[in-house]
Amino acid sequence: MRKFTFMILLVTTFSTAIAGGYQVGLHGIRQIGMGLVGTPLTLDASVLFYNPGGLSFIAPDYSFALGVNGIRSYTAYKKTEPSLAEALTDNPWGTPFYFYGAVRINDRFSAGLAINTPYGNSLSWGKDWIGRYLIQDLSLQAIFYQPTVSYKINDKIGVGVGLVYATGKFELNKALPVFNAGGEGSINLEGSTSKIGFNAGIMVRPIDGLNIGLDYRSAMDMETDDAVATFDVPVSLQGNFPNTNVSTKLPLPANLDFGAAYDVSDKLMVAFSLNYVFWSSYDSLIFDFEKNTPALADSRNPRLYSNKMIVRLGTEYKLTNSFFIRAGGYYDPSPVNSDYFSPETPSLNSVGLTAGITYLPVEKLAIELSFLYISGQEGERTYLPDNFSGTFKTQTYIPGFGISYNF
Amino acid sequence: MKNYKILYLFLIAVVLTACKPEIESFTPSAGNADFTTYISLGNSLTAGYLDGDLYRSGQQVSYPNLIAGQLKTVGGGEFIQPLMYDDIGFGRRLVLNLNTVRDCFGQPVDGVAPSLGPFPLAMLDPKTPDPKNFTNSQELHGSHNLGVPGAKSFHLLVPGYGSMNPYFARFATGAQISVVEQAVSLNPTFFSLWAGNYDILTYALAGGEQDSLTSVQLFSYAYSTLLTALTANGAKGVVANIPDITNIAHFTTFPYNGLALTNEAQVAGLNAAYAPLGIVFQLGPNPFIVADPGAVGGLRQIKSTELILLSLPQDSIKCKGWGSQKPIPAHYFLDEGEIANIKEATQQLNAVIESLAASHNLAFVNVNAIFNNIRTGLVYDGARFNASYITGGINSLDGIHLTSRGNAIVANFFIEAINAKYESSIPLLNVIDYPGIIFP
Numbered sequence: 001m002r003k004f005t006f007m008i009l010l011v012t013t014f015s016t017a018i019a020g021g022y023q024v025g026l027h028g029i030r031q032i033g034m035g036l037v038g039t040p041l042t043l044d045a046s047v048l049f050y051n052p053g054g055l056s057f058i059a060p061d062y063s064f065a066l067g068v069n070g071i072r073s074y075t076a077y078k079k080t081e082p083s084l085a086e087a088l089t090d091n092p093w094g095t096p097f098y099f100y101g102a103v104r105i106n107d108r109f110s111a112g113l114a115i116n117t118p119y120g121n122s123l124s125w126g127k128d129w130i131g132r133y134l135i136q137d138l139s140l141q142a143i144f145y146q147p148t149v150s151y152k153i154n155d156k157i158g159v160g161v162g163l164v165y166a167t168g169k170f171e172l173n174k175a176l177p178v179f180n181a182g183g184e185g186s187i188n189l190e191g192s193t194s195k196i197g198f199n200a201g202i203m204v205r206p207i208d209g210l211n212i213g214l215d216y217r218s219a220m221d222m223e224t225d226d227a228v229a230t231f232d233v234p235v236s237l238q239g240n241f242p243n244t245n246v247s248t249k250l251p252l253p254a255n256l257d258f259g260a261a262y263d264v265s266d267k268l269m270v271a272f273s274l275n276y277v278f279w280s281s282y283d284s285l286i287f288d289f290e291k292n293t294p295a296l297a298d299s300r301n302p303r304l305y306s307n308k309m310i311v312r313l314g315t316e317y318k319l320t321n322s323f324f325i326r327a328g329g330y331y332d333p334s335p336v337n338s339d340y341f342s343p344e345t346p347s348l349n350s351v352g353l354t355a356g357i358t359y360l361p362v363e364k365l366a367i368e369l370s371f372l373y374i375s376g377q378e379g380e381r382t383y384l385p386d387n388f389s390g391t392f393k394t395q396t397y398i399p400g401f402g403i404s405y406n407f
Numbered sequence: 408m409k410n411y412k413i414l415y416l417f418l419i420a421v422v423l424t425a426c427k428p429e430i431e432s433f434t435p436s437a438g439n440a441d442f443t444t445y446i447s448l449g450n451s452l453t454a455g456y457l458d459g460d461l462y463r464s465g466q467q468v469s470y471p472n473l474i475a476g477q478l479k480t481v482g483g484g485e486f487i488q489p490l491m492y493d494d495i496g497f498g499r500r501l502v503l504n505l506n507t508v509r510d511c512f513g514q515p516v517d518g519v520a521p522s523l524g525p526f527p528l529a530m531l532d533p534k535t536p537d538p539k540n541f542t543n544s545q546e547l548h549g550s551h552n553l554g555v556p557g558a559k560s561f562h563l564l565v566p567g568y569g570s571m572n573p574y575f576a577r578f579a580t581g582a583q584i585s586v587v588e589q590a591v592s593l594n595p596t597f598f599s600l601w602a603g604n605y606d607i608l609t610y611a612l613a614g615g616e617q618d619s620l621t622s623v624q625l626f627s628y629a630y631s632t633l634l635t636a637l638t639a640n641g642a643k644g645v646v647a648n649i650p651d652i653t654n655i656a657h658f659t660t661f662p663y664n665g666l667a668l669t670n671e672a673q674v675a676g677l678n679a680a681y682a683p684l685g686i687v688f689q690l691g692p693n694p695f696i697v698a699d700p701g702a703v704g705g706l707r708q709i710k711s712t713e714l715i716l717l718s719l720p721q722d723s724i725k726c727k728g729w730g731s732q733k734p735i736p737a738h739y740f741l742d743e744g745e746i747a748n749i750k751e752a753t754q755q756l757n758a759v760i761e762s763l764a765a766s767h768n769l770a771f772v773n774v775n776a777i778f779n780n781i782r783t784g785l786v787y788d789g790a791r792f793n794a795s796y797i798t799g800g801i802n803s804l805d806g807i808h809l810t811s812r813g814n815a816i817v818a819n820f821f822i823e824a825i826n827a828k829y830e831s832s833i834p835l836l837n838v839i840d841y842p843g844i845i846f847p
Binding site: 385393 | 414416417420421423424426427428429430431432433435480503505523786787788789790791800822826832833834835837839840842843844845846847
């Protein structure tokens with residue numbers, strides 16, 4: 001019961017974007033420990049997300065995994081010279097979580113349920129910073145519920161597919177350049193929606209000790225036509241800025257993952273994966289206001305993201321039968337166009353370094369820790385439509401904790 | 408035991424999460440200019456006059472004061488302004504207000520929402536200004552901002568100008584001193600000069616009917632004398648040219664065809680009355696009727712190329728038949744000839760400024776080109792500006808002078824010109840740190 005309460009608390013907090021764009025890659029403490037290589041690994045029930053095709057290769061009859069990460073993320077900004085303007089985000093701790101439960105039905109069929117948070121963003125630049133007309137703060141969260149079945153064709157090939165039901169919500173605040181004696185105006189936008197998608201994968205074990213995985217997770221356009229815009233403007237301008245419903249859409253991009261893992265020895269396993277993200281679906285962020293006025297036109301904000309491939313490497317070493325250590329890293333090129341770089345999603349070309357351990361106090365229970373450090377490489381970026389530019393740099397620290405129980 | 412050591416490493420990693428990214432900060436530098444004592448000369452734009460008056464909080468956002476604030480990062484000293492003692496000014500300050508709509512008898516019209524527009528603060532909130540505002544004050548004698556509202560270029564050379572101009576009278580150090588003498592007495596190491604606007608503007612504000620444009624000869628003499636005096640002790644400086652004032656809100660807000668006819672009887676009546684002059688009216692927008700001594704009958708329709716002044720009394724249009732039954736008097740609009748005179752004078756005086764700036768080896772701000780660009784719009788960090796009245800965000804409520812954000816924009820152009828000329832790195836202002844027009 002306490003565990004359940006804990007879950008509810010997590011659901012009400014938000015995740016922080018840590019991979020390119022607003023994708024979050026934290027879906028298994030073991031995978032995080034070894035560079036977030038996910039697709040070819042059959043370590044635990046997290047295969048439900050990373051590759052449903054691998055589910056039927058998990059050895060135990062019942063397999064559960066539960067984990068949470070704490071994201072501490074900072075973005076620094078310095079306005080294009082000559083200027084003294086600087087800013088640093090004051091983001092809340094993000095707490096993305098996952099729960100996986102899988103059961104072996106018979107020799108060929110397995111089934112399971114995954115609940116996790118593959119997309120999210122949470123940042124706060126503050127009310128008064130120099131980019132406040134672009135964004136003050138933003139919360140974006142999606143929770144995926146994925147019932148999944150997997151079928152083992154033979155000892156070498158397994159396939160699996162999951163139906164994804166995603167719920168999403170967002171809230172953002174921006175300042176508006178209108179004034180009364182009390183100060184500046186602002187707009188709050190809030191909305192929620194849901195969507196159906198799928199996750200399909202295939203796992204191949206051509207020789208003993210080698211896993212090859214391929215997985216595709218579908219795109220989901222999170223659309224809503226009943227988001228709400230609330231304005232705080234001078235009395236004399238309230239007719240120009242009526243509170244109104246808003247239609248908007250945020251695309252959650254498709255992912256195609258390919259990877260391989262190989263047991264070099266009884267103790268050492270190495271793995272890599274290529275994670276191709278179809279970010280070009282994020283062309284524009286459009287807010288279509290139901291009530292328009294001469295001062296309030298629909299807002300079309302170019303984003304012009306591009307498809308990107310993330311390269312991941314990881315390794316695991318068995319120190320003893322009850323103690324494993326892991327390390328890994330990845331390179332995550334930013335999908336964001338340098339000329340259309342909005343501080344609402346300050347995603348830079350990033351390098352991630354990871355480490356992790358697993359300790360099994362008893363045979364069936366694994367206690368897992370991971371640590372991920374992400375360095376977003378300093379770079380000059382501009383958001384042309386708003387003539388906003390400067391140098392950005394990010395640093396993110398993500399300690400993770402999880403348990404898995406297999407029997 | 409080894410396993411526990413790995414756990415310690417994790418604890419250290421968690422402590423590291425407090426480390427924040429750092430970007431190397433910008434370092435300002437003075438380049439090859441000395442900003443120890445900066446002074447500014449000019450007219451009302453330099454003084455920090457806005458919303459129709461000179462008042463304390465407006466002066467505090469004058470572009471020279473904003474520049475001086477940035478110069479402090481590169482060795483600039485204190486910058487004293489001849490500040491008024493309150494925000495009331497000389498009683499002409501305008502504020503934006505929701506005004507009651509009244510009929511032609513001055514009675515409020517029932518059921519009509521109030522209309523947003525400028526209104527004299529003195530009528531809205533009558534207060535007695537501090538008498539010190541209007542007397543010569545010893546403590547203002549050291550003022551580094553020598554912008555004097557209404558001053559033309561050659562006025563800055565006139566001995567005893569304080570007896571002719573109450574704004575200079577407030578801080579003049581002697582009965583016989585000229586503005587430029589007082590400026591030189593401060594031993595400036597750096598100066599800014601934005602003069603010449605009123606050499607044209609005074610004529611334009613009179614609808615071309617009174618006052619005259621300053622001749623090129625007089626302007627050349629005055630400007631050259633000013634620069635020679637200001638640079639005599641080796642001071643460096645920046646000068647700005649004159650914007651084409653036919654682009655600013657005071658002259659572009661009222662459309663030439665603002666005579667809106669809404670019923671057939673009105674149209675028929677006017678058509679009957681103006682039939683002898685061959686002027687035809689129709690439903691919808693029509694060009695106003697204006698006075699023109701050269702035209703048959705002394706009146707004609709205004710042309711689309713001609714400009715109506717913001718000072719045109721709107722109730723005379725609405726209630727006294729101005730622009731329809733009676734012509735709008737000539738001093739409320741600029742005709743084609745007057746506009747041509749203004750444009751020619753602007754071009755000639757600007758040629759003088761640019762060539763004297765070059766011969767004195769000074770930084771030069773092409774305000775005229777910048778204000779032409781403002782017509783199509785400027786964007787700073789998501790805030791949009793253009794030359795429109797009120798909504799444009801650059802022209803204050805008088806349609807001529809700059810808002811605080813407009814002053815910050817102009818200050819940045821001065822700083823860019825200084826940086827380019829003197830290889831300095833003076834930080835630009837954050838335009839959006841300054842308030843826009845205050846709405847009720």
